[in-house]
Amino acid sequence: MTIINLSDKTHIVLKGKELDNNCASLFLESNYNWLDDFIVSFFEKPECSLYGWGPIQTYPPYTVILRQDMPSNAVYYIKTGTVKLMWSDKDGRELIAGLRHKNWFIGAPSVLLNKPYSFTVKTITECKMRCISTNNFLKLISTNFEFTLHLMKMLSQEIYNHGRKIVIFGCIPARDRLKILLRNFISSIENHGDFRNKMKICLPLTHRELAQIIAVTPEHLSRLLKYLEKQNIIKREKDGIILLNLLYFQNSDQ
CATH class of the missing domain: 2.60.120.10 (Jelly Rolls)
Structure with a gap:
């Protein structure tokens, strides 16, 4: 299992592969990446x-x-x-x-x-x-x-x-917003050429901040993470999240 501590990386690339859902594509495009x-x-x-x-x-x-x-x-x-x-x-x-x-x-x-x-x-x-x-x-x-x-x-x-x-935020369900957010982090790891079927990411944001980014309460974020955990998609630990099923984050129709 690969452990990635995003706080130690030079930068996070918040740019995923193109999604079929138009609203999901807008979510990706709205990240403040800028290349001039x-x-x-x-x-x-x-x-x-x-x-x-x-x-x-x-x-x-x-x-x-x-x-x-x-x-x-x-x-x-x-x-x-x-x-x-x-x-x-x-x-x-x-x-x-x-x-x-x-x-x-x-x-x-x-x-x-x-x-x-x-x-x-x-x-x-x-x-x-x-x-x-x-x-x-x-x-x-x-x-x-x-x-x-x-x-x-x-x-x-x-x-x-x-x-x-x-x-x-009016057209993408909260579960999909969380999925896309985590997918963004996976994309940054893929770009660094260290990709496995299972990996651990140490997010540089608090639980409350993650909730604010996808516009939900911390309590609802906990429910979303619990759902993913029950589906054996992730496993939560004190210092990060283990992604067990990377294909889930690659597919936009699940």
């Missing part, structure tokens, strides 16, 4: 430092990058890794607002609007990032038209994805 050749090449060039981007910094899992309601004094570019966006109320109750992956900018909307950060951003895997101050970022977008155009595309993608997710 211009942005990738921009950060490979030495001159990006001339605009004020700092060197690549490595952040271990569970490092807070930005804090909710703090002044927006910097923008970060995720070169590799995955972060979670969290919102908390005045009583300290937290809600996970989503995940962001490599090639994404975090903090940019708050900087552009001159408002405090709307979320706390915390790494859930090891992340490599570059940082730029607010002043330098605003100078960059006012002097580099091509960079600004691609930044606008990314921010538009975020709005587009958010609208799709609202519709998605």
Whole structure:
């Protein structure tokens, strides 16, 4: 049995194979994966430092990058890794607002609007990032038209994805949303060439956060996991989930 600790991986690839169900396909497409050749090449060039981007910094899992309601004094570019966006109320109750992956900018909307950060951003895997101050970022977008155009595309993608997710949660049953979420993790393991008939994944999210991502209560998530366990599809352990029947996650009609 292969044991995969996703917190130790450089990044999680949340991209599954194409599903027959249109709504399920929308669910996969609504993940915040972003690939822009211009942005990738921009950060490979030495001159990006001339605009004020700092060197690549490595952040271990569970490092807070930005804090909710703090002044927006910097923008970060995720070169590799995955972060979670969290919102908390005045009583300290937290809600996970989503995940962001490599090639994404975090903090940019708050900087552009001159408002405090709307979320706390915390790494859930090891992340490599570059940082730029607010002043330098605003100078960059006012002097580099091509960079600004691609930044606008990314921010538009975020709005587009958010609208799709609202519709998605109304047309995909909770059990299928959980199935697709776990399938996403399996896909990332397959891409690393270490695939077995049975494997254990150590998810970098809490039970409550997993429930929030698929828009169910923690209690209902427990019932869904219990159902999968009774069907001998998974086996739960304290530090992860053993996937016993990978074919279940590969098929979209079960």
